[in-house]
Amino acid sequence: MASRKEGTGSAATSSSSTTGAAGKGKGKGGSGDSAVKQVQIDGLVVLKIIKHYQEEGQGTEVVQGVLLGLVVEDRLEITNCFPFPQHTEDDADFDEVQYQMEMMRSLRHVNIDHLHVGWYQSTYYGSFVTRALLDSQFSYQHAIEESVVLIYDPIKTAQGSLSLKAYRLTPKLMEVCKEKDFSPEALKKGNITFEHMFEEVPIVIKNSHLINVLMWELEKKAAVADKHELLSLASSHLGKTLQLLMDRVDEMSQDIVKYNTYMRNTSKQQQQKHQYQQRRQQENMQRQSRGEPPLPEEDLSKLFKPHQPPARMDSLLIAGQINTYCQNIKEFTAQNLGKLFMAQALQEYNS
């Protein structure tokens, strides 16, 4: 497929975000010059995000928070973060902006970087490509050029390895969002496919020397992990992901049906218009031949009201979400295949 070539570019970043140097080289699959080529996170931020989700966000609720840091050349350094309270029903008069201002003012007193550089969100099985996320990230990126959204997947992390990804909107998508025009023509003009909506930025984790000392200290004192989740052969989460995927595909097919109906209606309408015009012309010719004044020109657009084209943004989002699910599934199956072969080797050795 033609579009897969660009797709593999972005897939390469998500599956090979190893060292910073390699990441810088491959950057993002073919999406021009972005302000941020790498995200550097402090260990502290990772721990805080994990803790926030663990304590406050069980179930399908998403937890969110703000990232603080600074921008150094083409690198975005995230040095601290603070959580956002969840939207509770009984707290309608809670002022988010005020909370944020107070928090940042207070943090400034203790010399914590108070520059807002992005936000983080937890996700349920990888379903984060929603309209809400798009809008938020757009407003962030509009105000602050280099902002990113960090997506933390707690379920995948519990399976054995930290799953933290940083996303930005591609410049093309930013353009389209600015226009706020999501009709098919505008999107075609912008040449946006679902693979070009978000770009993933490689992440590295950096710690200061003193934190390294702390880590050594902890390693001496804390017990060794007794659970090695990563090597477990269970694939219970696969079922859930597949189910979510099926739901999305259903939505997608509905969307396609809607689009098809629209296309069919428009083409039918075109035909009708054409016929009407022809009839008109014929009548006019007849009238002319009879010497009567021609009929007035009527506004065709009033007679045949054009159909409203369905918004394409939703289907783009759904396609993007399906893509993410598929990526996750493939990663998971790759790992499990590896584990199965290891188990086979173990058995062969035994028998």
Place this chain on the structure above:
Amino acid sequence: MATPAVPPSTPPAAPTETPAAASDPAPAPAPASVSAPAPAPVPAATPAPASSSDPAAAAATTAAPGQTPASAPAPAQAPAQSLPGPALPGPFPGGRVVRLHPVILASIVDSYERRNEGAARVIGTLLGTVDKHSVEVTNCFSVPHNESEDEVAVDMEFAKNMYELHKKVSPNELILGWYATGHDITEHSVLIHEYYSREAPNPIHLTVDTSLQNGRMSIKAYVSTLMGVPGRTMGVMFTPLTVKYAYYDTERIGVDLIMKTCFSPNRVIGLSSDLQQVGGASARIQDALSTVLQYAEGVLSGKVSADNTVGRFLMSLVNQVPKIVPEDFETMLNSNINDLLMVTYLANLTQSQIALNEKLVNL
């Protein structure tokens, strides 16, 4: 939804100045710190891990003006002694274990690194939950303070504000005490401890030694107890507590990853991808296995004395690999592999479908 906002430039709140002379603790917390650890058993109350009792004893001071109101309930100690001691108010019914999460320590170290010029140490508030046997510290924030030879100023207004903000996110967290970086407990610590005893019953004091004395970053926790002769001015002694580290599962995974920066030259690591992670985990198990193998060989050759419990563990370890009839295992393996392959195929198919759809729509 979170929206970006530019922080305003307002002047900081004025710290509440409190010279050493004019401290005025409310009478309510004073009985709280007096009741069960009655003066006589105080030396005996120091629990077994007395390794840090030296700095604790050295830090017992009699900040006389600060303690005068405490001597007022001294006559009340006689009736307190006669009571057989209901459960201690505050977080220590007798368990005396403090469970720390790693995020706290990382936070403390980070705020130490960002301290103001000339400040020798930083202090802050500890937040967390209390349960029957232990105290779990889950969050913290640093509080600006000024410290000089003869006076200490802590911005309690700031501390209260931050606590309110934090409560909005996690309403279950209470103020448990405070932390300070540095090696010793100083005289000022006593005063600060007093401020905090107004906020929380029987607060904990945590020290993190960022100056790396003894080549280690020692992390200790204390609670204050009164000591002295009844009827006279009471002093305060910090008795040490056991510190344990508590991890959520995900936290442990996060810490393992972050720990890897210790080994890389410029302290930077990237996040690894699918098969690399499996490789890493198997490497770890391989290391563990080789340690065990070494031990077994040592025992066999007589260099190391055999330990029966270890032997039993090894026995159960070896027996854990299930013995399955080879044909059955083949079938199981094949069906699992087929399942996974099918799912991969479906995922790829779906991806190509949506790509096609995209193309068609854009025609």
